[in-house]
Amino acid sequence: MQHGSSSSSKFMGTICGFLRKCLFKALSAGPIPSHIAFIMDGNRRYAKRRNLAEGDGHRAGFSSLMTILGCCYDLGIQHTTVYAFSIDNFKRRPDEVQCLMDLMVEKIEELLKTGSVLDQYGIRISFIGNLKLLNENVQIAAEKAMKATASNNKAVLLICVAYTSRDEIVHAIERSCEQKLDEANAFAGNEEIKVMTGQLDELEVPTSPSNCGVKRVKEVEMKNGNFKHVEQGSHQEKSDDIEKKHKYPFIKLVDIEKNMYMAVAPDPDIVIRSSGETRLSNFLLWQTAYCPLYTPEALWPDMGLWHLVWAVLSFQRSYSYLQKKKKRL
Amino acid sequence: MGSTNKLRGPNCWTAQVGSFSLQLIWHFIHFIISTCFFVLGLAGAIDSYLISSGLLKKYNDLNLGKLRYLAIVVDSDEARQTSKVIKLLQWLSDIGVKHVCLYDEEGVLKKSKDAILEKLSHIRLFEETDEILPLDQKNLNLELASPSDGKEAVAKAANLLFTKHLELRNTTEDHWENIFTEAQMTEALRALGCSGPEPDLLLVYGPARCHLGFPPWRLRYTEIVHMGSLKSMKYGLLMKAIYKFTLVRQNYGK
Numbered sequence: 001m002q003h004g005s006s007s008s009s010k011f012m013g014t015i016c017g018f019l020r021k022c023l024f025k026a027l028s029a030g031p032i033p034s035h036i037a038f039i040m041d042g043n044r045r046y047a048k049r050r051n052l053a054e055g056d057g058h059r060a061g062f063s064s065l066m067t068i069l070g071c072c073y074d075l076g077i078q079h080t081t082v083y084a085f086s087i088d089n090f091k092r093r094p095d096e097v098q099c100l101m102d103l104m105v106e107k108i109e110e111l112l113k114t115g116s117v118l119d120q121y122g123i124r125i126s127f128i129g130n131l132k133l134l135n136e137n138v139q140i141a142a143e144k145a146m147k148a149t150a151s152n153n154k155a156v157l158l159i160c161v162a163y164t165s166r167d168e169i170v171h172a173i174e175r176s177c178e179q180k181l182d183e184a185n186a187f188a189g190n191e192e193i194k195v196m197t198g199q200l201d202e203l204e205v206p207t208s209p210s211n212c213g214v215k216r217v218k219e220v221e222m223k224n225g226n227f228k229h230v231e232q233g234s235h236q237e238k239s240d241d242i243e244k245k246h247k248y249p250f251i252k253l254v255d256i257e258k259n260m261y262m263a264v265a266p267d268p269d270i271v272i273r274s275s276g277e278t279r280l281s282n283f284l285l286w287q288t289a290y291c292p293l294y295t296p297e298a299l300w301p302d303m304g305l306w307h308l309v310w311a312v313l314s315f316q317r318s319y320s321y322l323q324k325k326k327k328r329l
Numbered sequence: 330m331g332s333t334n335k336l337r338g339p340n341c342w343t344a345q346v347g348s349f350s351l352q353l354i355w356h357f358i359h360f361i362i363s364t365c366f367f368v369l370g371l372a373g374a375i376d377s378y379l380i381s382s383g384l385l386k387k388y389n390d391l392n393l394g395k396l397r398y399l400a401i402v403v404d405s406d407e408a409r410q411t412s413k414v415i416k417l418l419q420w421l422s423d424i425g426v427k428h429v430c431l432y433d434e435e436g437v438l439k440k441s442k443d444a445i446l447e448k449l450s451h452i453r454l455f456e457e458t459d460e461i462l463p464l465d466q467k468n469l470n471l472e473l474a475s476p477s478d479g480k481e482a483v484a485k486a487a488n489l490l491f492t493k494h495l496e497l498r499n500t501t502e503d504h505w506e507n508i509f510t511e512a513q514m515t516e517a518l519r520a521l522g523c524s525g526p527e528p529d530l531l532l533v534y535g536p537a538r539c540h541l542g543f544p545p546w547r548l549r550y551t552e553i554v555h556m557g558s559l560k561s562m563k564y565g566l567l568m569k570a571i572y573k574f575t576l577v578r579q580n581y582g583k
């Protein structure tokens with residue numbers, strides 16, 4: 001009897017696997033996203049609804065993550081990013097934060113065992129965020145995982161830990177400044193490092209609503225280390241001239257983008273946030289200009305294949321519109 | 330040789346038929362989905378009618394206390410229909426929203442600023458130096474934004490921080506960590522005139538639910554809602570979106 005039921009469940013499993021393959025083949029007739037980002041929201045609510053311990057909600061969330069990742073890689077989606085832990089989450093109770101950190105270390109160790117999903121799909125892991133804010137054991141585990149999977153090249157999993165978009169932007173600016181200083185030092189040979197007087201000539205600033213056209217800020221003064229802008233005339237000077245005057249190369253938008261944590265992957269094609277909340281919560285704010293947000297009501301541990309399929313179908317619906325927008329850039 | 334060619338023929342033919350069938354299935358799936366969206370659209374229109382006629386009581390008394398700052402992203406092609414934009418602003422003013430930021434990714438709205446202000450007498454433009462002041466009943470505070478207030482402004486703010494570092498580098502104290510902070514960035518953006526308040530709610534009028542480059546520094550905890558195209562905008566659905574927003578509860582990461 002038992003033998004019969006196990007073989008029938010095996011049979012059902014095979015049928016489901018076959019149907020899933022057919023579904024993915026049909027979806028692949030249209031454009032498939034190359035990068036999906038997930039905000040894994042709702043683990044604590046899931047635990048509460050089922051009267052589980054809070055940690056069990058996060059564990060259930062991890063299983064759900066593995067399922068979804070499997071679906072993504074089967075469908076041919078090469079890059080996946082997950083928002084595992086925000087810098088804002090450090091505000092939670094210390095025991096909860098510790099529990100999450102311990103769970104992360106545990107799951108990293110589990111994933112690094114041979115035969116896990118990482119090997120199966122050839123996934124390279126990258127930890128994205130201000131890792132210095134994490135405990136040392138988490139940092140070590142993260143480094144270990146990145147090193148162990150560095151040679152995998154079939155798919156990429158980006159795990160955002162101790163991450164917020166604002167922190168990412170500030171960090172990118174900091175790195176850009178360091179690079180510009182290095183550039184200038186290398187060029188000037190360390191002898192002619194002139195101190196800037198604290199005045200920027202004719203920096204073009206965007207329109208303030210009260211004036212037509214572009215407002216020119218003649219001076220941005222530094223008083224006691226504070227910025228103060230003083231409006232004057234409308235005389236224009238080109239950025240290259242400014243650059244020559246200051247003897248330091250200006251930071252451009254491309255420099256900042258190059259130094260973002262997320263520069264290791266293309267911009268996401270869809271952001272999926274579970275549990276029906278409709279905000280990004282400081283996640284990939286820079287990278288999601290042309291990236292639709294999809295917010296199913298299901299809590300993260302309840303997310304599965306069909307939510308992913310629906311997200312991909314929505315992506316396919318707006319694909320040609322967004323391609324047109326991106327081409328105009 | 331001849332036999333392999335014969336084998337290749339049917340294989341190739343099968344592959345082509347297979348590929349064609351998949352395309353057909355794909356188009357069929359999307360046809361079904363489009364039909365579902367069409368039906369949902371009709372339901373939305375009925376809902377909107379019921380809301381705007383005042384029959385659904387819960388929408389009649391919106392608690393706008395939570396909605397301190399509303400942002401609207403309009404697809405640039407649609408933003409060219411200035412009459413629609415004006416109508417939308419009129420509706421927002423009627424609902425009682427006091428502070429609105431309008432954004433589009435090509436700066437079309439900024440160019441139509443005069444046309445907008447001409448038609449709506451009780452709107453005044455947001456001065457960046459203003460704090461959110463309480464306004465009298467009729468006035469609506471309007472900000473117009475474009476990509477130059479977003480990523481480009483961040484690049485300029487970066488240069489201000491760089492300048493500050495160079496200014497202070499000859500002092501003895503170690504100031505690097507005090508310059509490259511989020512607070513300093515916000516201050517630098519304010520100095521450039523690109524720092525409006527963070528919106529509580531962002532309504533997207535366009536084919537897809539994307540913020541199309543709205544200033545990323547200001548979007549941290551903003552609720553993003555898709556309203557469909559500007560062409561088919563409805564007063565009732567606008568009220569519904571605002572009402573739903575008033576029910577949201579955020580933890581801000583806690």
